[in-house]
Amino acid sequence: MMVQGIDFGVVRAEFDLPGAFSAAAQAEAENAVDRFGAGRVDETGIAFVTIDPPGSMDLDQAVHIEKTSTGYVVHYAIADVAAVVTPGGALDVETRKRGQTFYLPDGSVPLHPRALSEGSASLLPDVVRPAALWRIELDAQAEPTSWQVRRALVKSVARLDYSTVQRDADAGTLHPSIAALPEFGRLRSASAVARGAIELKLPEQSVVRDQPEDESSARWRIELEPRTEADDWNAEVSLLTGMCAGRMMIDAGIGLLRTLPPAEESAVRTLRRTAVALGITWPEGRSVGQILAGLDSNEPSTMALMSVAPSLLRGADYAAFDGQLPELTVHAGIGAPYAHVTAPLRRLSDRFSTEVCLAITAGTPVPEWVRTALPELPDIMSGSDSLANKVDRACIDLTESTLLDGRVGEVFDAVVMRAKDGKRSAEVFVQSVAVIAKCVGTPDDGERAKVRLTAVDTVKRTVEFTFPA
Incomplete structure (x- = not known):
């Protein structure tokens, strides 16, 4: 089911999301040059590929995986945003206010101007780009044995998406640069379980629109995002890199960790x-x-x-340190120390964390502009994470209520996800419209039930069902 006329501008306004960049910040992005060009290693001979959702232009990562006689070598190129953002400049100041890119169904609110995030700094195919290049060596069980990161020039040779990678993997025709990805990914997934990592397989709702010739007639629907094995394999590359970064920071006594306490x-x-x-x-x-x-x-x-x-994964936070280690250094959901370093075009913290790791590898002092910023980053990132979650939920709630407006009284098939409030109400998933909503009544967890739509409010963005129908 699809519906026209959803105005996500009301969500932008409600949460006061930023609009255009200042003229100074925009100019810095359009005129950005690589501040470290002379010191880079030329690694354009490595045939990198990117794996992202279809149509993505802000490409943070490019990967190449080689299977060796003793295990694997992962080369992971990360867009070198610190090379094109001047510390203390207008763009630096503005990105600290934003914290991250906010994604809405009708377009993103980017962390950086698109001239940079979708242009000169993006790891687009067939162009040479500056990157922070990770080299991670692993044994036959895909456990890391050594790692480093240095500044390099890289070149992606193909832009792939998850469904294409999955299709090619199933057919045995994967791009040579990632032919080892399925084997690597499955070994890393097994390692995660052994570490005690916790992966939640909840349905992820996504608001999707068709692509009409006339944008004013665009129609919207909610669907569950298909998650393939290829999504998981690719995620394991990023997780591995973040774990190596976290270990480096702890050993060096300086950095910014993503933390999560053990489940109560x-x-x-x-x-x-x-x-x-x-x-x-x-x-x-x-x-x-x-x-x-x-x-x-x-x-x-x-x-x-x-x-x-x-409920097992409550209390996620960021821990900045310079000298004394924080009390908590582990991310319990991952089962290891972990740091964000793989998405600097879309997340502020990664630019600073990457600089820490580059300095550690090079054996040089961490730049003062990084040390000065570290204590400020936890609050910035926690605030922007919270805002991003609220924006996501508001967009989905608005779409759900608009889709179901005018259908009060109809009966739907549902799966009961969770009983709440002493089982006076529950949360149900209505598959035909991909809606997750409150249901008044006393159904049992996991029950397949018929529920009746009893209330819709498009202003408050609420939907309510009743059991039994």
Whole structure:
């Protein structure tokens, strides 16, 4: 089902998202030059490829994976944003106010002007670009044995998307630069489970529009984002790099970590009780990560259990340090220390974290402009993360309520994801319209049920169902 006439401008206005860049910041982006051009290593002989959603232009990462006699070598090129943003300049000041790129269904609110993020700094195919190039050596089980990062010139030879990579992997025709990606990705996924990492397989809603010739007639719908194995394989490259960066920072005593405390025992007990109630076997000695990783994502019971699992991952934060290590250095969801370093075009913190790692590899002091900024970054990033989550939710809620407006009284098939409020209400997933909403009544977790749409408010962006129908 699709609907016309959704104005996401109301979300932009409600959350006071930034508009155009200042003239000075725009000019800096349009005239940016590589500040470190003379000192770069030429690695344009490595045939990098990028893997991103179709149509993406802000390409942060390019990858090449080689299988060797002893394991693997991963080359991961990251857009060198620090080379084209002058510390203390107008663009630097403005990006600190934004924190990250905000994505809305009708277009993004970028961290950097598009002349830079989708142009001169983006790792677009068939052009030479400055990059922070990671080289990570791994053993036969895809466990890292050594890593470094240095400034280089790189060249992507192909722009791929997830569905294309999955199709080629299934057909045995993957691009030679990532022929080892499936094997590497599966080994890294197994390593994650062994580390105690927790992966949530919740359905991710996405607001999608058709592409009419006349933009004024665009129609919108909600769909669940298809997640392929290729998504997971590619994510493992980024996670590996962030884990190496986190380890470097801890060893050097300076950096910016992404942290998450271990799950509270009460949350684990609740999850176990829910699993038992849903008929999911939880053998003694099996970790949360092992249980979740072994579930069939297509089963209603999985959706119900996964909707409870986010309680395990509360308290995510950023920890900046220069000298004394923070009390918490691990990201419990990943099962290791971790730092954001792979998306500097879209996330502010990565520009600074990458500079720390470059200095550590080179054996040189971390630049003063980085040291000065580190204490400010946790608040900036936490605030922008919170805002991004609210914007995402508001766009989905607006689309859900608009899609269902005028359909009060209709009955829908649903899966009960989570009982709430002492089971006086629940959260249900209505697959035919890809809506997740509150349902008044007392259905059981994981139950397939018929529910009646009883309330829609497009101003408050709310939808409510009732059980039984």
